[in-house]
Amino acid sequence: MNSLINxxxxxxxxxxxxxxxxxxxxxGLLVGPLTESADAQIAVKGEIVYTxxxxxxxxxxxxxxxxxxxxxxxxxxxxxxxGYEVHEAKVxxxxxxxxxxxxxxxxYYNQQHDQDILETxxxxxPELRAMDAYNAQEFLVGFVKSKGMTTLHTGHGPGAVxxxxxxxxxxxxxxxDEALVDSTTMIAITLGSRVRSNFSSPGTRxxxxxxxxxxLIDAQAYADKRAEGEDQSRDLKKEVLADLLDGKVKAxxxxxxxxxxxxALRIQREFGFPMVLEGAAEAYLVLDEIKASGVPVxxxxxxxxxSGEVKNASVETAAKLQEAGIPFAFQSGYEGYVPKTRIARYxxxxxxxxxxxxxxxxxxxxxxxxxxxxxxxRVGSLEQGKDAxxxxxxxxxxxxxxxxEAVIIDGEVVYLRE
Amino acid sequence: MKVIFKLMVVMICMASVVQAQDRPQVFEGAEIIPITGxxxxxxxxxxxxxxxxxxxxxxxxxxxxxxxxxxxxxxVIMPGIVDTHSHIGEGDGGDRSAALHPDVRILDTIDPRxxxxxxxxxxxxxSVNIMPGSGLLMSGQTVYVKPKPANTIEEMLIIVDxxxxxxxxxxxxxxxxxxxxxxxxxxxxxxxxxxxxMYIEAQEYKAKLEEGADDPEKMPDRNLQMETLVEVLEGxxxxxxxxxxxxxxLTAIRLADEFGxxxxxxxxxxxxxxxxxxxxxxxxxxxxxxxxxxxxxxxxNLVNKTGGVLEEAxxxxxxxxxxxxxxxxxxxxxxxxxxxxxxxRDMALRALTINGAxxxxxxDRVGSLDPGKDADFVILSGDPFSVYxxxxxxxxxxxxxxxREDPEDRKYATGGYEIYRAAANHHVHxxxx
Numbered sequence: 001m002n003s004l005i006n007x008x009x010x011x012x013x014x015x016x017x018x019x020x021x022x023x024x025x026x027x028g029l030l031v032g033p034l035t036e037s038a039d040a041q042i043a044v045k046g047e048i049v050y051t052x053x054x055x056x057x058x059x060x061x062x063x064x065x066x067x068x069x070x071x072x073x074x075x076x077x078x079x080x081x082x083g084y085e086v087h088e089a090k091v092x093x094x095x096x097x098x099x100x101x102x103x104x105x106x107x108y109y110n111q112q113h114d115q116d117i118l119e120t121x122x123x124x125x126p127e128l129r130a131m132d133a134y135n136a137q138e139f140l141v142g143f144v145k146s147k148g149m150t151t152l153h154t155g156h157g158p159g160a161v162x163x164x165x166x167x168x169x170x171x172x173x174x175x176x177d178e179a180l181v182d183s184t185t186m187i188a189i190t191l192g193s194r195v196r197s198n199f200s201s202p203g204t205r206x207x208x209x210x211x212x213x214x215x216l217i218d219a220q221a222y223a224d225k226r227a228e229g230e231d232q233s234r235d236l237k238k239e240v241l242a243d244l245l246d247g248k249v250k251a252x253x254x255x256x257x258x259x260x261x262x263x264a265l266r267i268q269r270e271f272g273f274p275m276v277l278e279g280a281a282e283a284y285l286v287l288d289e290i291k292a293s294g295v296p297v298x299x300x301x302x303x304x305x306x307s308g309e310v311k312n313a314s315v316e317t318a319a320k321l322q323e324a325g326i327p328f329a330f331q332s333g334y335e336g337y338v339p340k341t342r343i344a345r346y347x348x349x350x351x352x353x354x355x356x357x358x359x360x361x362x363x364x365x366x367x368x369x370x371x372x373x374x375x376x377x378r379v380g381s382l383e384q385g386k387d388a389x390x391x392x393x394x395x396x397x398x399x400x401x402x403x404x405e406a407v408i409i410d411g412e413v414v415y416l417r418e
Numbered sequence: 419m420k421v422i423f424k425l426m427v428v429m430i431c432m433a434s435v436v437q438a439q440d441r442p443q444v445f446e447g448a449e450i451i452p453i454t455g456x457x458x459x460x461x462x463x464x465x466x467x468x469x470x471x472x473x474x475x476x477x478x479x480x481x482x483x484x485x486x487x488x489x490x491x492x493x494v495i496m497p498g499i500v501d502t503h504s505h506i507g508e509g510d511g512g513d514r515s516a517a518l519h520p521d522v523r524i525l526d527t528i529d530p531r532x533x534x535x536x537x538x539x540x541x542x543x544x545s546v547n548i549m550p551g552s553g554l555l556m557s558g559q560t561v562y563v564k565p566k567p568a569n570t571i572e573e574m575l576i577i578v579d580x581x582x583x584x585x586x587x588x589x590x591x592x593x594x595x596x597x598x599x600x601x602x603x604x605x606x607x608x609x610x611x612x613x614x615x616m617y618i619e620a621q622e623y624k625a626k627l628e629e630g631a632d633d634p635e636k637m638p639d640r641n642l643q644m645e646t647l648v649e650v651l652e653g654x655x656x657x658x659x660x661x662x663x664x665x666x667x668l669t670a671i672r673l674a675d676e677f678g679x680x681x682x683x684x685x686x687x688x689x690x691x692x693x694x695x696x697x698x699x700x701x702x703x704x705x706x707x708x709x710x711x712x713x714x715x716x717x718x719n720l721v722n723k724t725g726g727v728l729e730e731a732x733x734x735x736x737x738x739x740x741x742x743x744x745x746x747x748x749x750x751x752x753x754x755x756x757x758x759x760x761x762x763r764d765m766a767l768r769a770l771t772i773n774g775a776x777x778x779x780x781x782d783r784v785g786s787l788d789p790g791k792d793a794d795f796v797i798l799s800g801d802p803f804s805v806y807x808x809x810x811x812x813x814x815x816x817x818x819x820x821x822r823e824d825p826e827d828r829k830y831a832t833g834g835y836e837i838y839r840a841a842a843n844h845h846v847h848x849x850x851x
Contacts, residue, residue, distance in 0.1 A: 107712070108711060109712065140712060143710055143711070144710075284834070311836050314833035338720075338743060339709045339711070340711070346709055399805055400804065
């Protein structure tokens with residue numbers, strides 16, 4: 001919208017053609033309100049404002065200026081400047097974060113043409129970039145946005161030793177560039193029995209681990225030469241694995257059984273890369289080991305169907321991770337059938353009701369997730385200078401009947417309830 | 419054979435009634451939601467011999483002197499949830515040898531000890547229509563059961579028609595699931611033609627049976643497929659027809675109208691597009707809600723507002739889990755998700771209980787808290803519409819069959835019940851239930 005205005009202004013200034021100028025003035029009148037809305041400074045008033053980095057504020061106000069949070073405080077201390085567009089709600093929270101999803105790569109038609117989360121020509125392809133397959137206008141991206149999910153960690157799915165990369169986007173924008181927050185966040189690695197259902201080799205869980213270790217050992221040699229400034233031919237796969245070994249990207253290791261979780265931690269100790277556990281259905285059996293490793297957990301959706309590797313999933317695992325002091329976040333995960341995506345907030349709600357409690361669930365869907373994803377400098381709490389991503393609710397964000405009234409991303413109202 | 423089977427079932431049912439507690443049980447202090455009447459804020463529920471004997475406000479119901487009394491202050495009591503479409507119990511149905519298998523009974527394959535039954539109890543489900551799958555035009559006979567601890571499927575049956583021995587419905591499906599890329603049916607029109615031919619054959623068989631009643635010489639040979647479909651034609655066995663797209667829904671209605679059988683429309687993902695037609699048909703709908711659309715092409719237009727639209731249109735509808743599509747533990751949640759999209763709370767509760775019972779011809783036994791009905795009910799920790807509310811106890815026929823306070827039972831609500839190395843004794847516990 002800004003560039004259009006600039007162009008219009010330039011053309012009008014030239015005064016080459018009065019008729020064009022007149023037309024543009026008329027257009028300007030037509031697009032005027034829209035322009036205002038996109039660039040408006042916004043004030044959000046909440047009966048309760050959960051800033052996350054501090055105590056909830058009763059009768060709070062959040063001022064938004066140029067897409068960033070300008071000021072947060074109680075209504076009797078923060079005056080709303082004139083000209084600010086005011087929105088009000090019972091409950092205001094930071095935009096919520098889906099710590100692991102595949103929306104944008106796995107479309108809602110669920111036909112071959114819209115499924116881009118797993119490439120099966122090779123079991124080891126960490127070089128596959130999420131951004132090269134992201135459809136910013138996919139239906140489900142907009143759907144999860146309307147449920148209050150503003151930041152998405154999305155990308156390649158589980159099912160290969162290394163299926164590809166993940167990235168972080170906002171659930172808005174017409175193009176990748178408009179949505180992108182972080183292009184290369186993690187490498188998706190899978191341990192356990194799911195790999196062998198997609199590949200003839202590795203055909204066992206132990207072979208999966210040996211393939212993984214050999215790839216990392218090969219990449220270590222590449223990383224060492226790179227550190228010494230030696231010339232070597234470009235190798236997309238080794239470059240990203242060297243980035244992993246150098247701590248520039250993280251490994252997201254899907255492991256669900258207790259033995260696969262412990263194996264994941266063993267590999268992490270061997271190579272020392274930054275790691276996040278994904279799934280972790282039986283985490284409650286190995287809490288001490290996870291805690292000692294310092295590895296955070298992107299927990300399976302609590303409503304996941306308990307079968308196969310996740311047959312022992314529990315709705316109480318989040319509460320147990322919280323009690324153990326293990327950082328964790330919620331995800332919508334990946335669904336091969338119906339529903340094509342879950343809603344991370346709905347999943348967190350089940351954990352909230354099963355021992356975790358509302359405020360800890362809220363932390364895990366906002367700042368907790370941002371910290372694990374490494375984007376807490378930009379999102380996850382309502383603090384001055386952070387991205388103005390907010391959700392306006394008519395009640396407890398996790399209660400079944402609570403509605404999202406509005407969603408604001410980067411200071412723009414991107415969803416308003418009908 | 420059928421008579422012998424029927425007698426066995428009746429004997430077993432009688433045995434279980436005798437086991438039920440003779441001493442009256444009184445549940446006091448809870449908000450009682452009878453479904454057929456207004457909620458009672460300080461209610462009393464009286465149960466004896468597995469049957470409800472009285473429901474009313476405190477002071478208006480006489481408490482039997484020798485009663486066992488349960489203080490339920492702060493709790494909510496509602497009827498057990500009726501699931502009109504589920505795949506718990508690990509049974510199967512017809513095979514790929516043909517498209518139509520009305521002779522196949524899922525009853526013959528269900529495992530009464532399946533942990534899926536306890537999981538359903540932990541969600542407050544007390545009556546279930548267990549169906550074979552939707553990959554065939556007719557995949558077999560369904561069975562209506564209560565998921566109570568049992569050694570045999572016979573002990574779990576809800577009804578056995580005294581005259582016919584019928585204990586369930588018939589599963590049918592249209593749309594894309596029954597279609598074969600390399601065989602028949604390959605199209606929707608062929609699907610309908612195959613079904614119609616089968617029912618015409620059944621009409622002829624029925625006519626021969628009638629002739630045979632007068633003249634034994636003319637009695638046709640026994641035919642399991644035909645016998646089942648005659649039950650359908652006579653209105654004794656209800657057809658549960660899986661159907662998603664709006665035109666498939668109308669085709670299901672068209673065929674039921676043609677042959678005069680009783681029909682329950684199952685899923686009706688695009689029911690919101692033809693809600694008036696569904697209401698006008700008089701056939702009830704059994705629906706599902708999901709957290710997002712997408713994932714199955716012919717169900718791409720499934721929306722959670724369908725319940726509200728059907729309510730507005732005046733159609734009879736209920737909710738189902740289609741477990742494992744929706745876990746039985748979250749069936750109550752499914753109805754709430756429809757309330758979120760416009761359906762009334764009152765209708766949500768009806769559509770979880772009495773409406774489903776009507777679709778299985780068991781509404782004289784279950785689905786509401788009324789004197790004379792089975793004492794099947796759920797004790798909730800609070801508001802039925804809150805995420806923070808848990809099922810605390812599930813009762814079937816006056817027996818507590820699931821209790822959240824029992825650590826072994828609790829695992830079926832929370833998960834982790836198959837951690838054999840952590841707790842290898844749940845089978846032992848089952849026997850002591």
